[in-house]
Amino acid sequence: MSVLQASEKPYSREWLLSEQPTSRHQARLGRAYVIWRRFSANRLALAGLGIILLLILVAIFADVLAPHNPVQGDLRNSRLLPPSSAGYLLGTDDQGRDILSRLIHGSRLTLFVVVLVAIIAAPVGLIIGTVSGYAGGWVDAVLMRITDIFLAFPKLVLALALVAALGPGIENAVLAIAVTSWPPYARIARAETMTFRNSEFISAVKLMGASPFRIILRHVMPLCLSSLIVRVTLDMAGIILTAAGLGFLGLGAQPPLPEWGAMIASGRRFILDQWWVAAMPGAAILIVSLGFNLLGDGLRDALDPKEAGQ
Numbered sequence: 001m002s003v004l005q006a007s008e009k010p011y012s013r014e015w016l017l018s019e020q021p022t023s024r025h026q027a028r029l030g031r032a033y034v035i036w037r038r039f040s041a042n043r044l045a046l047a048g049l050g051i052i053l054l055l056i057l058v059a060i061f062a063d064v065l066a067p068h069n070p071v072q073g074d075l076r077n078s079r080l081l082p083p084s085s086a087g088y089l090l091g092t093d094d095q096g097r098d099i100l101s102r103l104i105h106g107s108r109l110t111l112f113v114v115v116l117v118a119i120i121a122a123p124v125g126l127i128i129g130t131v132s133g134y135a136g137g138w139v140d141a142v143l144m145r146i147t148d149i150f151l152a153f154p155k156l157v158l159a160l161a162l163v164a165a166l167g168p169g170i171e172n173a174v175l176a177i178a179v180t181s182w183p184p185y186a187r188i189a190r191a192e193t194m195t196f197r198n199s200e201f202i203s204a205v206k207l208m209g210a211s212p213f214r215i216i217l218r219h220v221m222p223l224c225l226s227s228l229i230v231r232v233t234l235d236m237a238g239i240i241l242t243a244a245g246l247g248f249l250g251l252g253a254q255p256p257l258p259e260w261g262a263m264i265a266s267g268r269r270f271i272l273d274q275w276w277v278a279a280m281p282g283a284a285i286l287i288v289s290l291g292f293n294l295l296g297d298g299l300r301d302a303l304d305p306k307e308a309g310q
Helices: 003-007 024-040 043-060 099-135 137-151 155-166 170-196 200-207 212-248 260-270 276-303
Strands: none
Touching (some): 024 043, 024 276, 043 099, 043 276, 099 137, 099 170, 099 212, 099 276, 137 170, 155 170, 155 212, 170 212, 212 260, 212 276
């Protein structure tokens, strides 16, 4: 250890940015710090991160934040009240239910869909893509032809067909969206794997006796995670819109659940006179989708290896 490194305090800026890390822990923390510096330099990315963190907090504390019951209304006294009415900041719907409370509780359904789709689709795409790219030959041909079959169908049309076959419901909608979302992740993972499957460090690992399963799991998949994380984040807006589209058509979350797409569907009858019934959930979808897009753009720039030398 050099005298300079010995004088550096652990977790200080100089320690994190050291060009000669003394441990894997220091190297990992240093890389994370560099990525955060590049990410935080993008103000729009920070705005997107703030929107997503706010969405998560609202979903966690929905029971505390919601001023009214999201599924019970007052038809006699509170039907179709405009925004800023007494006790109803965003107005009420045709059932006398507070729109703000329904939006707050609907954030839980939005996160439920986004998280489950990411948990299901991303690992499936990562496994198929890395196995296909590393194995090559007939394995690659079979897996990629299956991927091409799924890519041949428009995502929303395929999701509609699957939900129609499985039956309406939020769980079936999540499964349908996940089934239609994994092929692009498989393509990205395959392309990443093929760039370094014949590299020297993979050959060194083979000479040490590592099995193909261990090579893929411990050495190939981690190298594909950066690109996959960026693509998943950018796809979140599309996932939200697909879920809202299924809810709008009555194939997603069923009443009286406060799903944003279903709220727009119920408010389209009043779009000319009581515009807020459909506009408020539409604005929520717009803001959250924008937040995920801004976050994805920031992660793409921060995780880009070409930015490391700049």
